[in-house]
Amino acid sequence: MRMHRYLGYKLAGVVVLLLWVWNGCSDKITFTETINIPGSLTVYSVPPGAAIYLDSIATGKTTSATIPEVLPGLHRLKLTLANYSDTTLLVNVPSGATAKVTVDMSSQYGTLLFVSNPSGAQIYQGNRYLGNTPISLSYVVPDSYVYVLKQPGYIDYSQSAAVLADQIDTLYYDWDALGFGSLLVTSTPAGAKITVDGAGMRPKTPTTVEKVSAGYHRIGLALPGYISAFIDTTLPSGRVLELHDSLQPVIIVINSSPPGANLFIDDNYYGLTPYTSRGVLIEGWYQIRVSKLGAQEYIQNLYLSHGDTVNVNLNILYDVIFYDDFNRPVSSLASDWSIYDDQWREWPKGTKETFQTEALCLAIPDGTRTCGYVYKRDSLYIGQVAACTLLIQQYNNSGYLAAFVNDEPLPGVSVLPGGTSKASLDKYIGRKIQLSFYGCPGVYLDNLMIIGYK
Structure with a gap:
């Protein structure tokens, strides 16, 4: 009789069957068979939350998670x-x-950590505000960037950064380590030239002088007509230092006796005396010329300094009783001269004085006295003088001139074109007179003056 006996053992997924067969005194025979039993897969990721794909099939799970019933062997795991x-x-x-596996995910972006001394600086990329230090910026697209940090009272601080994927970089901004700063220089009035430590003329105020080494400096301000000023200061590293000075004008006074004289400085007309230069002249050498009708001209080279007062005493040669150069608007001429038949006009010619913008003369139309083209000056009084003379200067005209005083012919006034004539008015001293003129065929009065000698 044959007897069969089976014994089974489960060892690590392998079932071993042992079969003993007794058939008389027969030998023992062993049969072995391997059977695969499913396992599981636990997946972790840094950071967590990644979607899990196994053998290109979505599992519907995200890390961290365990996938059960996985056939033994090699599998392709994908995380997104x-x-x-x-x-x-x-x-x-x-x-x-x-099986357990942990995956460190590689970021597609870089991370920048901004740190500054002092902290609290504003971060800009172009015109875009990113925040204040200290700050960490994640998800930065890999590329090259320039970041500018701004801090009140400090210079703008820029650095470039090459951002790489899945890397953390630190940008450290230390204003104290820069070794230079800026000077914001202003003045009243503006327009002063700037020197730093006595060298290098900078742009005019107001301006910012950049990249000045940290430490002690002497700032100079120079403006024509003002006293030069100096500011001593110490510039901290990385700082913007604001400097201001109210400049004091150079004041120079020029008087004359008698007053009302024409003042020329280096042949430039400055006006009538008394004259005060406030912020106009700088200290230095000048030619001073003072002139007045009836006085000897004063000319002198002088060194003028701030606070100087120049007093000029003119030597009077004669008294000017009346003077008219006709260098003024027509309306003003009309108020001074009475015109018969309204036949009168200005003429834009004549002898131009240095202080005049243009030279004008009074044009007498063609005609004779019977035509009524007569000009007269009313109610002119000649005071008590020893002698009195009428001086008449004509422009380049084509005729001759005749004059009357109180309708009486005035001898001596018959000048040729462009000439000057003199006529005595001694008989009218102490009296009021009227002057009348006519010309033929055309006369242009350039200057008319009555002088008296004492």
């Missing part, structure tokens, strides 16, 4: 996470056991 690169690897799942 927003802002991170997809990660694929092979994992070996043992039969009847659990």
Whole structure:
């Protein structure tokens, strides 16, 4: 009789069947068979939340998670996470056991950490405000950037950064380590030239002088007509130092006796005396010329300094009783001269004085006295003088001139074109007179003056 007996053992997913067969005194025979038992896979990721794909099939799970009932052997594991690169690897799942794997995800972006001394600086990329230090900026697209930090009272501080994927870089801004700063220089009035430590003329105020080495400096301000000023200061590293000075004008006074004289400085007309230069002249050498009708001209080279007062005493040669150069608007001429038949006009010619913008003369139309083209000056009084003379200067005209005083012919006034004539008015001293003129065929009065000698 044949007897069969089976004994089974489960060893690590392998079932071993032992079969003893007794057939008389027959030998023992052993049969072995291997059977695969499913295992499991536990997946972790840094950071977590990645979607899990196994053998290109979505599991519907995200890390951290365990996938059960995985056939033993090699499998292709894929993890996907927003802002991170997809990660694929092979994992070996043992039969009847659990395989564990941890994946560090690689970010598609870089991270920048901004630190500054002092902290609290504003961060800009172009015109875009990013925040204040200290701050960490994530998800920065890999590229090259320039970042500018701004801090009140400090210079703008820029640095460039090459951002790489899945890397953290630190940008440190230390104003104290720069070794230079800026000077914001202003003045009242503006327009002063700037020197730093006595050298290098800078732009005029207001301006910012950049990249000045940290430490002690002497700032000079120079403006024509004002006293030069100096500011001593110490510039801290990285700082913007504001400097201001109210400049004091150079004041020079020029008087004359008698007053009302024409003042020329280096042949430039400055007006009538008394004259006060406030912020106009600088200290230095000048030619001073003072002139007045009836006085000897004063000419002198003088060194003028701030606070100087120049007093000029003119030597009077004669008294000017009446003077008219006709260098003024027509309306003003009309108020001074009475015109018969309204036949009169200005003429834009004549002898131009240095202080005049243009030279004008009084044009007498063609005609004879019977035509009524007569000009007269009313109610002119000749005071008590020893002698009195009428001086008449004509422009380049084409005729001759005749004059009357109180309708009486005035001898001596018959000048040729462009000439000057003199006529005595001694008989009218102490009296009021009227002057009348006519010309033929055309006369242009350039200057008319009555002088008296004492």
